[in-house]
Amino acid sequence: MILNCIAVDDEPLALGLVCSFIEQTPFLRLAGSFSSGVTALAMIHEKEIDLIFLDIQMPDLTGIQLARILDRQPGSNGPRVIFTTAFNNFALEGYKVDALDYLLKPFNYEEFLIAANKGRAYAELVKPARQAAILTEQEEEYIFLKVEYHLVRVAIKDILYIEGLKDYVKVYLENADKAILTLTSLKVLEQKLSAKIFMRVHRSYIVSLEKVNSVTKNSLTIGSLSITVGEQYKDAFNTYLSRWM
The missing domain is CATH 2.40.50.1020 (LytTr DNA-binding domain)
Structure with missing residues (x-):
């Protein structure tokens, strides 16, 4: 199973590192990278994104605010969030928006892979249910x-x-x-x-x-x-x- 991912971070070096980690992970596909939550939100609405590696402290729209927007959308088929941040005082906020994981900068590839595997495990549980729902809709034609x-x-x-x-x-x-x-x-x-x-x-x-x-x-x-x-x-x-x- 391949997961479509995006990376969002206003720090170019941090963004480049996450993108390189995504590209070297066989079950992840990099669909886009963004320096702000506002521009990322446009792609999330246009394409099917499974996983977002999301910085928290950003101008205009913070990672927490973006996660809250996604959390308020109807249905449960939206992307899941893995926060990437240099600050350890946002763990409670991450829990409130049901983030999959919380990566504390600087993190290495091993830590990144553990978080990514949580995303894969979640998708393997949810996607068969989505396919069953699609089949039910087809049967009801x-x-x-x-x-x-x-x-x-x-x-x-x-x-x-x-x-x-x-x-x-x-x-x-x-x-x-x-x-x-x-x-x-x-x-x-x-x-x-x-x-x-x-x-x-x-x-x-x-x-x-x-x-x-x-x-x-x-x-x-x-x-x-x-x-x-x-x-x-x-x-x-x-x-x-x-x-x-």
């Missing part, structure tokens, strides 16, 4: 519907709306001549489909929000179909409706 004696794969992006018919449901698809009739219930399909994309708006209808053409206070249209929103679904629908206003 489709649902399988039982049609007579077959399982039919249906792309979620093609679903317009779903109509409940007692023991069956009809799944209406974009650019399809007829709906798919399957032996299941709206409740079962509602549990399978993402609430970010689909909404139950009536006891007999689930709609794809991406396919809605127009809305009023109490109804919506998809294609030529107009659906009145059921009383028990109005709160959720009104939240959705506010996006149109």
Whole structure:
């Protein structure tokens, strides 16, 4: 596993040393080096960076401040920080921003490698979980519907709306001549489909929000179909409706 790294330090000699350590470490790849936290932040937002070797005392934006910015970003897939500093009184601050390690200058390659290995160990734990999440997202691009004696794969992006018919449901698809009739219930399909994309708006209808053409206070249209929103679904629908206003 190769980790993309950047080095950030306003002292040219210290920055050059960290860069040389990164380049001689087989599992590290130097993606960039920066003399300020502000310029480093731009690359962090543009590229996938796994590990940052970060000086603490810098003008404009300190290493602690940069780490706090990264720590406040949503999700847990951002880069991890290894602090490099000439001062030993920032250990508590490093702990608060969940830094992987704290290298006290001057440090040698052996000390650097121990810290880098912590970064590799963390990545080996986290990256398989990321890949599993990506696989789950890919699997959720489709649902399988039982049609007579077959399982039919249906792309979620093609679903317009779903109509409940007692023991069956009809799944209406974009650019399809007829709906798919399957032996299941709206409740079962509602549990399978993402609430970010689909909404139950009536006891007999689930709609794809991406396919809605127009809305009023109490109804919506998809294609030529107009659906009145059921009383028990109005709160959720009104939240959705506010996006149109």
